[in-house]
Amino acid sequence: MARIGEHREVDVRGRRRRGVLALALALAAATAACSDPRSVSGDARPGRSPSGSPAGDTSAARPTTAPSLPAPPVTLDEAAKALAGILGADGVLGAATPHLDADRRLMREQTRDGQEALTVAAFNGSAGALPSYTWGTPELLVPRGQDGPLWFAAIVDRREPSGGVRTAVLTLMRSPGEDWRLSSTSLLDEGTRPPEITKDADGYVTSLGEDDATVAISPRLMAPLHATSAEEGERGFAAGLIEKSPHTTGFADEIAKRRRDGKSACLGYDSIFAASSYPVHALRTTDGGALVVYSLIRTTTRSVKIDPCASDARIPPDARKLTTESFIREELRTVETQLYVSTVPAKDSGRPARVIGYLGGLTKVIVS
Numbered sequence: 001m002a003r004i005g006e007h008r009e010v011d012v013r014g015r016r017r018r019g020v021l022a023l024a025l026a027l028a029a030a031t032a033a034c035s036d037p038r039s040v041s042g043d044a045r046p047g048r049s050p051s052g053s054p055a056g057d058t059s060a061a062r063p064t065t066a067p068s069l070p071a072p073p074v075t076l077d078e079a080a081k082a083l084a085g086i087l088g089a090d091g092v093l094g095a096a097t098p099h100l101d102a103d104r105r106l107m108r109e110q111t112r113d114g115q116e117a118l119t120v121a122a123f124n125g126s127a128g129a130l131p132s133y134t135w136g137t138p139e140l141l142v143p144r145g146q147d148g149p150l151w152f153a154a155i156v157d158r159r160e161p162s163g164g165v166r167t168a169v170l171t172l173m174r175s176p177g178e179d180w181r182l183s184s185t186s187l188l189d190e191g192t193r194p195p196e197i198t199k200d201a202d203g204y205v206t207s208l209g210e211d212d213a214t215v216a217i218s219p220r221l222m223a224p225l226h227a228t229s230a231e232e233g234e235r236g237f238a239a240g241l242i243e244k245s246p247h248t249t250g251f252a253d254e255i256a257k258r259r260r261d262g263k264s265a266c267l268g269y270d271s272i273f274a275a276s277s278y279p280v281h282a283l284r285t286t287d288g289g290a291l292v293v294y295s296l297i298r299t300t301t302r303s304v305k306i307d308p309c310a311s312d313a314r315i316p317p318d319a320r321k322l323t324t325e326s327f328i329r330e331e332l333r334t335v336e337t338q339l340y341v342s343t344v345p346a347k348d349s350g351r352p353a354r355v356i357g358y359l360g361g362l363t364k365v366i367v368s
Contacts, residue, residue, distance in 0.1 A: 072144045072204050079142045079152045082172060082180035086110050087135045087156075112173060112181040113278040114295045117337045121363040125321030134159045138170075141197055141283055143207035149175045151183070151281060153293065155194050158187070167194065169341045169357055171281055171293050183279060184293055186341040186357035194356075195343050196286040208282040208290050215290045215344045217241060217353050219282035222342060223275035223294040226355065230273045230296070231255070243354040247340070251298075267313055267328075268303040276337070288346030292353075298336040298360075304328055315367070322365040335364035 089110055104123050111119045122130055136157035143152065151173040158168045167188040174180045188194060197205050210220035217225060226248060228238040233252025242248050255271045262269040276295040283291045304313055313328040320326070338360035345351040 069144060069200065069202070069204075072142065073146060074142055074150050074152055076140055076142055076203055079140050079154075079172075080138075082174075083138055083140070083154055083170070086172065086180065086182055110182055113183045114276065114337050114339050115182045115184050117363045118339075118359070118361055121322065121337075121361060125362075131161050133161070136165075140203075141205045142203075143283070144200065144202075144204035146207050147209075149173050149279075151279070153281065153283065153291075166190075167192075169194065169291075169293065171279075173279065184295065184339045184359075186293065186339050186359050188341070188357040192356050195289075195291055197291060198284045198286050206284040208284060210280055210282075212282065212290070214288070214347055215282075216347055216349060216351070217344050219280050219290065219292045219294070219344075222292045222344065222353065223280065223296055223340075225353075226294075226340065226342070227273035227275060227296055230298075231271075241352055242342075243352045245355050247338075247355045247358055262302070265313065266305050268301070268305050271298060271300040273298050282344075285343065287349075289349070290344045291341065292344055293339075293341050295340060296338045298338060300334045300336070301331065302328055302333075303331040318362055319365045322362060323367055325367045328367070331368045333366040333368075334362050335366075336360055337363045 089106065108116060108119055108123075136159070138154040138156035141153040141155065151171060154170045154172070156168055156170065157165050159165050169186045169188065171183045172180050173183045199205055208215070208219055211218050225238045225241055228236050229242045229248040230251035232238070233249040233256075234244070236252075244250075251271075251273070255269075258269045258271075274297050276297045278295045281293045285291055302313070315323065315325055315328055315332060319332065319334050338358065340355060341357035342353050342355045344353045
């Protein structure tokens with residue numbers, strides 16, 4: 001079990017991770033030929049998206065008959081049926097009162113990755129029924145070409161129990177031998193419209209590889225850069241690469257304030273962000289940029305510094321749902337799973353990436 005002062009070690013690890021990331025980004029920038037100094041990509045070599053054309057290929061200019069497009073591994077009809085099945089099950093099982101063990105097992109079997117972590121935590125922290133949502137008509141975003149486990153995305157309105165409506169970006173995945181499962185859900189910020197996604201004549205979209213070099217930040221680097229912005233704010237080396245928002249520099253301001261407030265209460269406070277091991281997905285937008293779906297893990301440590309000065313430090317209400325303890329005797333560590341969707345501009349646009357959607361919550365609480 002972690003002890004007092006371990007947050008200092010965690011902070012050192014966080015700085016070491018950021019140093020390694022900074023070196024990696026510097027090397028990537030150094031090898032990018034004639035690129036915008038604000039752009040960051042995982043691979044500066046001329047390349048291609050999974051469904052794009054090789055750099056420098058001029059065959060398109062020759063007056064030849066256009067080749068037929070490859071058959072998509074996931075059809076629009078298959079995607080529509082898979083999404084309807086999952087949202088339908090969510091409506092039926094979510095409305096069940098009380099939730100039986102079988103209901104919870106079935107709801108968990110509908111999810112994977114960060115979505116599963118949030119679903120399990122919601123069950124563990126709920127004494128009654130979970131919120132039941134109704135869904136609008138989705139816009140399907142099915143890649144024509146893709147590698148690895150099959151996936152697709154959808155943009156759909158979600159009606160809350162209170163009657164409010166939020167636009168959600170969903171991603172579904174299917175590994176070999178498994179059924180389709182919901183991998184992530186992010187709710188767009190109030191008043192934010194989703195970007196226009198490039199579609200071919202048949203309605204299929206273009207997916208981008210994790211190291212795609214045609215966008216300002218390659219999809220693989222979006223999560224670690226976001227983590228750096230959340231920890232270091234406007235002083236970090238990610239400043240200017242990602243637009244300021246409550247989910248980026250706003251987190252850094254919150255952490256600084258909680259550290260100051262904690263001192264007067266004899267509490268130590270530290271919070272670090274890291275890219276998760278969950279899948280990263282990206283789709284081409286009509287402006288030459290990308291819509292990127294990814295996730296972060298936030299680990300926050302609160303420790304009692306002086307006894308008995310902070311002996312009555314209470315566990316925060318959101319963490320109390322996942323523990324039977326009421327007070328922080330020595331240390332409280334919470335883990336939060338955060339699911340994001342962001343827009344990344346084209347490589348030489350000179351514009352920053354922007355976080356447009358989020359859904360998250362505590363998924364683990366450790367009291368020592």
